[in-house]
Amino acid sequence: MDLLKSGTFLLGQPGKPIRMDAPEFQINFMNRPQPQQSMKARLNLLLDNTVQELRELGGILVLGSFIAAVIQVAVPREIILNLGQGPLSSIVAMMALGGVISICSTVDSFFALSFASTFTSGAILAFLVFGPMFDLKGLGLLLTVFKPRAVFYMFALITQLTLLFTLIINLWIS
Amino acid sequence: MTINRPRSKRFARLPDWIDILALGAWGILFLRYWLTGKLGLLIHPNYYGLTVAAAVVLLVIAGVRGWQQVRRIRGPRLQHMTFFTPGAMSSVLLGAAILGLVIVPRPFASQTAIQRGLEQNIAVVTRSRPQAFRVNESTESRSLIDWVRALDAYPEPDAYTGQRVNVQGFAVHSSALPDQYLTLTRFVITCCAADVYPVGLPVKLPKSRRAYPVDQWFTVQGKMGTAAFKGKRQLVIEATKLTPIPEPENPYNY
Known part of the structure; x- marks a missing residue:
């Protein structure tokens, strides 16, 4: 997999961690016995990690x-909500809303319920599924671990699958 | 290298101090919101305990860290790769906390109400689940939210005609209503300020709404009636008395 930020880093060096690309070195290095640390030192590490x-x-x-x-602030909700009420356009509108407002998953059901009378059920489902996954606040966190390409794939897949399945619900089930 | 050494040594501990300041500032910010009563503008009261606990934990961490810095205790440090440098991230945190301390939060007003769809007819949904509706309960004790909720359960406006009303809210001048009407509005909060949404009822005024400024809070007394806007019948409050009131301590409803 080329999607994770790969490489080996030698930590504990003065200054910055050193990047190493020889996995054998890492194996040898990791197998050295670790000295037992005192409780105080471990608490200190806990604090350091927390900070x-x-x-x-x-x-x-x-x-x-x-x-x-x-x-x-820049994009009023009305613009998004007025995108449309059709089987496809309502899903697009609610997905756009879910992506933009990025409220947490514990309350988005309450939020979605207030639109239940005006939007198709597929659109509401798209909002519930898509909103918490496509989280603008979490984008930065994902970029710290994954390469931008991986994040792009993930968001593209989430968008496509949500759109596809809720469209199936709108057209054939509800 | 030899020239740079004293300089880098002098600033070597600066990131640690920014860390301490940032954590401490966030702790102080949370406590200040709580003590000044502004926390209710940002979050539902269910989460007050969690916020205060977080503030205490942050202050304790900042305190211990500060003490270690002053006593120059430096244990083993963790290192790992980061997207941004640690100093930049601490500065972002510190900057946000300082902005929070400088800017006093204000409740949402009419502009947000219109932006968040006051003019669209959306249902009232909150975490509170009323267990019973009492028919013979005095209608004057109902709040604006109670009225909208009742209307949600039984939407025929004529059913409420003549019932006495005594509600509080702020004025919004909706472009969808004629000049003699304003919308008395309150915000409902379910979790945090990101999910507040407005509910409102049109109020029929004795004179033009220009006498009743936007965002001013009013106690409205009168009785219920029905009016048709753009061919759609709707419940309106026929006001007999509008009293300007100061903004309530907690302007939201639950």
Whole structure:
């Protein structure tokens, strides 16, 4: 798989981690016995890890929220909702809304219910399925682990599959 | 290299201090929202406990970290690859927290109400599930949300004609209504400010709505009636008395 950021990194060096591309070196290095650490040192590592995660995930969450906020202010919801009421256009409208407002999955059902009377059931389902997965706030987090190409594939697949299956629901089931 | 050394040494601990400041600032920000009563503008009261607990944890971490820095205790450090440099991420966090401390949150107003579809007729859905509707309950004790909810359950406007009304909300001048009407509006919050949406009822005024400024809060007394807008019959409040009131401490409804 070429989608993960590959490579071997030698940590614990002064300065920056060193990238190494010889897996054998890693195997040899990892097999060295680890010295037992004291409780105090382990608590210290816990604290260090906590701060590191807070810093990285928190910072990216702030940036992602900023992007989502800019889009919400710049694109009024009416424009999205007026995209249409047809079997296909209603799905596109609700998917666009789900992508833009990026509210959390615990409350999007309440939110979707308020549109239940005006939109097709396939469109509501598309909103519920697509919204939490296509999360603008999470985009930055994904980019820290995956290459942009992988993120693009993932979002493209989510979009296509949601559109396809909810369209089937709209046309043949409901 | 020799020239750069003292400089890099002097700033070597700067990222750690930015970390501490950022975590501490977020803790203070959460506590300040809570103490000044602004937390209700951003999140449902169900989550107050979680927010305050997070604030305490952040402040404790910042405190321990700060103490370690002052005493120059430096244990083993973790390292891993990141998308951005740690200093940049801490600065983003710190900047956001400072902006939060500087900008006082304000409740949503008429502009958001119109943007979030006040003029479309959407159903009222919240986490509260009313267990019973009492018919002989005094109609004047119903809030604006109760009215919209009742209308949602039984949408025939004529069923409410003549019932006495006493509700509070802020004024929105809807372009879909004639000059003698304003929309009395409140926001409903289910989880956080991202999901608030407006509910409102048209109010028939004794005179032009220009006398009743947008975003001003009113207590409206009167009785229910029916009016037709663009061929669609709708429930309206026929106001006999509009009293301007200050914005309530918690302007949202649940």
